Amino acid sequence: MNSYHDGFHWGRALSAALIASMAWSATAADVDAEAMRASQKDGSEWLSYGRTWAEQRFSPLTQINDKSVADLGLAWFIDLDNTRGLEATPLYSDGVLYTSLSWSRVMAVDASSGEILWSFDPKVNKAKGRHACCDAVNRGVALWKGKVYVGTLDGRLIALDAKTGKQVWSQQTTDNSLPYTITAAPRVVKGMVMIGNGGAEFGVRGYFSAYDAETGKMHWRFYTVPADPAKPVEHPELAEAAKTWSKDTDWSLGGGGTAWDAMAYDPELDLLYVGTGNGSPWNREIRSPGGGDNLFLSSILAIRPDTGRLVWHYQVNPGDTWDFTATQQITLADIDIDGKQRQVLMQAPKNGFFYVLDRATGELISAEKFGKVTWAERIDLATGRPVEVAGARYEKEPILMWPSPFGAHNWHPMSFNPQTGLVYIPYQEVPGTYSNEGKGYAPRKAFNTGSGSSEITELPREYATGALIAWDPVKQKAAWRVEHPNHWNGGTLTTAGNLVFQGTAAGQFVAYTADAGEPLWTFDGQTGIIAGPMTYRHKGEQYVALMAGWGGSAALFGGDAAVATGSRNVSRMLVFKLGAENRLPTLAEPPETERVPEPVVASKEHLENGKNLYSQYCAVCHGAGGIGGGVIADLRHSSAEVRTAWEAIVLHGAYQSKGMAGFSDSLNQEQAQQILDYIRHREYATWMEAMDAGNKD
Template identity: 65%
Template sequence: MTTTMRSLACALLIGLLAACSRSGGDAESPKADAPAAKQVADIDGDDIVALADGGGDWLNYGRGYSEQRYSPLEQIKADNVGELGLAWSLDLDNKRGLQSTPLYHDGVLYATLAWSRAIAVDARSGKLLWQFDPQVEKVKGEQACCGVNNRGVALWKGKVYLGTLDGRLIALDAATGKPVWSVQTTDNSKPYTITGAPRVIKDKVIIGNGGAEFGVRGYFSAYDAETGKMLWRFYTVPGDPSKPYEHPELEAAAKTWNGDKYWEYGGGGTTWDAMAYDPELDLFYIGTGNGSPWNREMRSPGGGDNLYVSSILALRPDTGKLVWHYQVTPGDTWDFTATQHLILAELPMGETTRKVIMQAPKNGFFYVLDRETGELLSAEPYGKVTWATGVDLKTGRPIEAEGARYVTAPSVQWPSPLGAHNWQPMSYSPDTGLVYIPYQELAGIYSNEGKDFTFGLRGFNTGAGLADIVDLPAEFGSGALLAWDPVAQKEVWRAPRPVYWNGGTLATAGNLVFQGTATGQFEAYTADTGEKRWSYDVQSGVIAAPMSFEMDGEQYVVLMAGWGGAGALLGGGVTQAAGRQHTGRMLVFKLGGKATLPARAEPEPLTPPKAPDADEATLALGQKHYQHYCAVCHGAGAVGGGVLPDLRLLEPGVTDYFVAVVRDGALKPLGMPRYGDVFSDEEIAAIKMFIEQRAALTLAPPAGN
């Protein structure tokens, strides 16, 4: 290993940032220009509804209430997209992944960064107008299963609304970024987090939360947009049956749970992402998450559908009263959330046009429901699925494969806990009638943890043994940009990706679909046929979805480029494809754009260290603890994913520092958990030797070089 790299690795232990954690400290934000007082997001529901008829704004997470992520702008189209160039870019002090979809109104872009920070940017110049940092304590990051990311803001009547990792909902003045009000939406003594974007409907800000991997009870809430007063709350799973149920829907749900302490496990069903709204039907839709713990045998012994986990719910936004529900995965035991993107559309089905809601959740089936009644219209696999052989349209239930529930023996199933489609948004084009899905294909190894089950930091792996794989091959998993016909329920075209975990999609009236990739390319394809027409190197893996807006008669396309999230933390093949260098940027493109990015810094070649002098028993002990506690953040087999420190680069011989960090919690203020009450000094030494052995093996040059 070179002297420079060893120095970098030593600095890592001052910045070990989050060795074995989901956290880390970013530098302070860049200074902002003084904002113009008249640049305010003075919009309401009528403005959002009007987007269905056109317009150049992007006012809601999915553009409008239907969440189609379809732009009616057509200045940039298939026959001129080759002229698309960079108008400007803004470097951001963001090292932990960018998932935000920026919103646009009146010359200003509004977006979020890691650690729940918000920014407003002048869309003409790329100048930062204001920034807001809610000062989330970094230790909260250890309770965020999949990174400290944030997906965006909401705009309403001069305010910007933001959910924070520590469970706050904050209203900011859109002109200045100054807080107007703040409410704590969660019990912050419990492992709740917020990473999703809020929505505003009829002067109500609706926000959910995450944390099912750590044992919480899911719910979502509506707050008065002007004052922050809570108006109603809907719990997605029943609580302690010895106490009154908070609302009548829970009494019916409780009949689908078993055991004498399911409520003590929390139950899950957290609502951390997908929402949509139909103003004509006045129905608000939301997707719920996995059961907690994942393994149903633990939380509900003897079976049960466990309502309302892994479900799509339709409610009245004024009251929070449930109108209908559809459970995507009854009795979920695979981490098959239904929190993935929900899209509203009108589809020709038979001799009529149906108002539908569509979803491609983790479980691998594409669902089309009547959005007024919840009736299942169709469901077919959009990728590799082995846990079920199909969905019975009469009962609406999946036809499970034998052994899929891994009660008595481990089971290898597709999809994995990362899903055939995760949170990355898909899009729908009413022009082509196709849905564009960020598809991914990789297997999950599920095992019944039984009495050894524990929650949270002391046992994040709540049913799936994926992290027990040490050597993830470079080709581990794959992905694709998949064009899906929701009426015929079949694939129309696909653009293969060498690895999974790519960005969300955008469809436009210019017969284009845009997507960023794990390998750092931002690409455009013809929406009807899938012909690749344009590509741009953004110098970082991409997970966010692009958006498009119109300003001064010109169409722009915007992308937040910054690597992160669950797939990046897992490491393995994703690391090999995306490389070690990642940036955080907002990039804005237009026809004829002439701006350029600085040259990408090439990583310095690495010289592998000498393998440690350790016996097989010590290395096996180190591997066991590393894989169970550290792999979820620092990569399976200690092969980092390019987000948190790659522990293979640690300087040999810095045992004192390693012990101070791991045992004593020296970096806990930066988010690194303290493991002194978990590991002995001998076990910590074994973990370190396992990491050193992995460095010697995986940093070695290929045979023959």
């Protein structure tokens, strides 16, 4: 059945939800600890973000395999009323898929037909988009005992009835007067919903919390960085952490360390593993003058889930000053190292090193570069600390280095196949420059990191590439590698059918052999694919499901490198099975801009001010260098109506309902005009470049 929902709208879906639920006789999701343990061997269901608590994203299903995958086809799809990035991994239980869209919306879908059973809109105030560093995305939901849990962009944790989609309870997990956000999928452990938050680019203090899955009551909260020493210490770990911060620390800056994605759980050791993020601001010279490791920034924490107390920690980047987070996926596995089976934790964080730790003790077993890394020579196995190259901290002069803040690996899920012993990493090779020069720090007002990190548009687009790397965690080297012309490619799924699936920034969804990386099957998704795929078995048939929709930080901020992908946002849910023959409709070409721009008459200082203000307040959504990346409007091509209403939009929030908050608390009329003139200048400059290129052909 072709489930093509032309122009699906949430209002109509909500009004039809009661009818759908009456016709739906399938049992609602009833996920508990027993079901989670059973799912480790039975691949029929996908019950948590990484399928199991170990976050391996490996499925034991084999109906779709390296011999049969050539017959894989589109079973059904849903066109979604969604204009921002799709990062969620759908969950599957008892015949139903549960997934989230941008702005923290949730829907339940019949897994065989694609019919929407219910939808839920938490009605996030779109002005909150101003505080989202990396798009108004959501990476998924959690299931537990008949409920669906979602974290919202405005900091709420909401429990829904899995059968009807009606709200059961809601808790505000953050101070909504501060620029916190939630984009991660919650995890449920021992009847508690675990959730962190983001916002370290805007000046917040990181933490994660445990809430009762039945009632919503908070059990405990773990702060990842200390606060003002004049105030009471919330838990004992912070007293030790405070010793690693400068006595001159300005605690009003928040500190950062937000736990915005990675979590895993080992039920045998009864340890919850949480990855923490960058400092607030990035630049340690501003955050903690005089130095210090700044615990627990950029760290992996092992926590007792019953109490929230710390058992061990490993800091990936002591004194981080580059936005090298440890929030990338944490994967648990048992592997043979030197003839001995080890219980390990694996991570490929932003900094470009692949880490293997003993997950019981936190001991560093090995760490090697999995991509191009120039900020450090190696990781000293005796101390666990990186051996940094001279000048890496850019104290005296700017530095161009690999990786950039985009990371060698970002949030895009990696997967581990216990049969091949390989980890499949969505790698990206993008350099960045860091500098102490010319950048003030304005916490909570705008995306300002205090680092002076350059716009990616200042580098040739060919500098931003990617790859799918099959990494051997025992030998600490690549077994095979597939090159991609662009960065910001999708997450991976691996199966017992000797397959690895990955979508690309250019819109291709590809199946490779897991042992050798041979491409076997490709599907044109018509939009950049960034999310991780999943697979499930329903009524004897194996399916592969994927949320497709270009977005996220690189798509918004990436400028010319994002344009190079050729992608735009066409949001869909795509589901495949063997023998299916559905097709996506042909996309209409986007309208071309016919306006001939005029040169801007303004002083160099005026345009430079406009550039700096644009970089600080606008680029995070509208693209570095004024170049839109195919998701949010490219302001170079904004209409005459937009430019006439510029002040009302930029200062007073006339487009707040579209996600464009007003900036009257930060900008004045003159500054708004400087930004507009810079955009007009960029429009003219790029038009002239295109004309010159045309004349040369």
